[in-house]
Amino acid sequence: MTTQEKLNGSVMGTYGRFPVVLEQGNGETCTDENGKRYIDFGSGIGTSSLGYCNAAWTEAVCSQAKKMQHTSNLYYTKVQADFAESLCRETGYSKVFFCNSGAESNECAIKLARKYSFDKYGQGRHTIITLVNSFHGRTLCTLSATGQDVFHNYFFPFVEGFRYAEANNIEDLKAKIDDTVCAVMLEYVQGEGGVNALEQAFVDAVYEICGEKDILVIADEVQTGVGRTGTFLAGAQFGHKADVTTLAKGIAGGLPMGACLASEKCAGVLDKGAHGSTFGGNPVCCAAAQAVLSTVTGEGFLDEVQKKAAYIREKLSAIDGVKSVSGLGLMIGVELEEKTALDVANAALEKGLLILTAKTKVRLLPPLTITYDEIDEGLEILKSVIEG
Numbered sequence: 122m123t124t125q126e127k128l129n130g131s132v133m134g135t136y137g138r139f140p141v142v143l144e145q146g147n148g149e150t151c152t153d154e155n156g157k158r159y160i161d162f163g164s165g166i167g168t169s170s171l172g173y174c175n176a177a178w179t180e181a182v183c184s185q186a187k188k189m190q191h192t193s194n195l196y197y198t199k200v201q202a203d204f205a206e207s208l209c210r211e212t213g214y215s216k217v218f219f220c221n222s223g224a225e226s227n228e229c230a231i232k233l234a235r236k237y238s239f240d241k242y243g244q245g246r247h248t249i250i251t252l253v254n255s256f257h258g259r260t261l262c263t264l265s266a267t268g269q270d271v272f273h274n275y276f277f278p279f280v281e282g283f284r285y286a287e288a289n290n291i292e293d294l295k296a297k298i299d300d301t302v303c304a305v306m307l308e309y310v311q312g313e314g315g316v317n318a319l320e321q322a323f324v325d326a327v328y329e330i331c332g333e334k335d336i337l338v339i340a341d342e343v344q345t346g347v348g349r350t351g352t353f354l355a356g357a358q359f360g361h362k363a364d365v366t367t368l369a370k371g372i373a374g375g376l377p378m379g380a381c382l383a384s385e386k387c388a389g390v391l392d393k394g395a396h397g398s399t400f401g402g403n404p405v406c407c408a409a410a411q412a413v414l415s416t417v418t419g420e421g422f423l424d425e426v427q428k429k430a431a432y433i434r435e436k437l438s439a440i441d442g443v444k445s446v447s448g449l450g451l452m453i454g455v456e457l458e459e460k461t462a463l464d465v466a467n468a469a470l471e472k473g474l475l476i477l478t479a480k481t482k483v484r485l486l487p488p489l490t491i492t493y494d495e496i497d498e499g500l501e502i503l504k505s506v507i508e509g
């Protein structure tokens with residue numbers, strides 16, 4: 122029996138998987154069970170931010186695993202304390218709650234926003250406005266927050282209290298806001314929704330309106346955060362800091378971690394007993410995340426991310442068959458003239474390049490550590506597939 126047959130026989134069929142069995146990774150490349158090499162322009166959907174088995178990351182993970190792999194949040198650990206302090210210092214937030222995924226970090230943000238409002242204004246101010254075409258996760262609550270009808274099936278009843286405003290439509294946003302609203306939640310660049318960056322004027326309007334009405338702004342930086350767009354948080358490029366920011370994906374370089382960051386004004390909302398997570402702030406994940414944070418905030422690292430992003434974008438735009446290139450930094454969407462994104466992804470796989478799709482676009486989320494040689498090699502394959 123092949124690995125594919127075995128897995129399909131035992132694992133629920135919730136994913137459309139590419140027909141390849143990946144076995145080993147090294148830097149920005151990996152090999153399959155037959156030893157075939159692939160350049161990875163997907164990094165586990167933006168997760169292995171330092172590539173496969175980065176030396177500093179591996180050392181941090183292995184030495185923490187040998188010391189203490191887990192203890193509960195009934196106790197303190199130095200590694201969690203150190204990482205929390207570093208993350209808050211780097212992002213300018215006051216407090217963090219640790220969990221295990223993007224959906225969980227958004228659940229935390231939603232609970233925090235509702236309780237902030239409850240504590241201050243009492244019951245009834247619980248509506249969260251999210252954007253059409255957003256993606257916030259797969260739990261019932263974050264599916265409800267996700268502004269795409271396609272996700273609002275089968276699992277009824279969904280969680281009440283979400284309203285969807287059109288991205289970049291200030292009038293629609295204003296029309297959706299009433300006295301029941303406690304938060305607006307946005308992705309600066311909608312990832313799963315098609316790698317579309319929000320317009321500056323719209324983001325400015327969100328902050329202005331929310332500021333006037335004491336409505337919290339929640340930035341879902343699960344995909345855009347931790348250097349992906351060329352700054353540690355994408356919000357910096359829009360000139361704004363949300364009241365609450367959520368992180369996951371690349372934060373621990375490929376181990377499960379989510380983080381919900383709260384600014385001073387709402388840092389005390391989730392108090393004793395209000396929220397929890399058995400694995401949240403796990404020592405091995407914190408050690409991994411500290412290695413990622415130290416690397417990404419190291420001298421010149423994010424400047425390099427921006428330079429590589431500009432280089433890739435310029436080369437992509439010059440490919441025949443590419444209609445437009447979207448996104449921010451190393452979060453890249455490629456709109457194609459004729460070919461379908463899935464056909465291109467399958468053909469690229471054949472030729473030794475892993476890429477992703479988002480709606481009708483090809484999506485690239487290469488490791489932040491990718492080299493120019495690897496970029497050239499990967500883009501050569503992509504060009505041959507798109508132009509071929």
Ligand SMILES: Cc1ncc(COP(=O)(O)O)c(C=O)c1O
Pocket residue numbers: 221222223224225227256257258259308312313341342343344369370
């Ligand atoms: C913006 C955003 N939020 C939330 C999520 C959900 O993250 P997770 O799959 O870790 O729960 C994703 C995943 O793609 C995402 O892109």
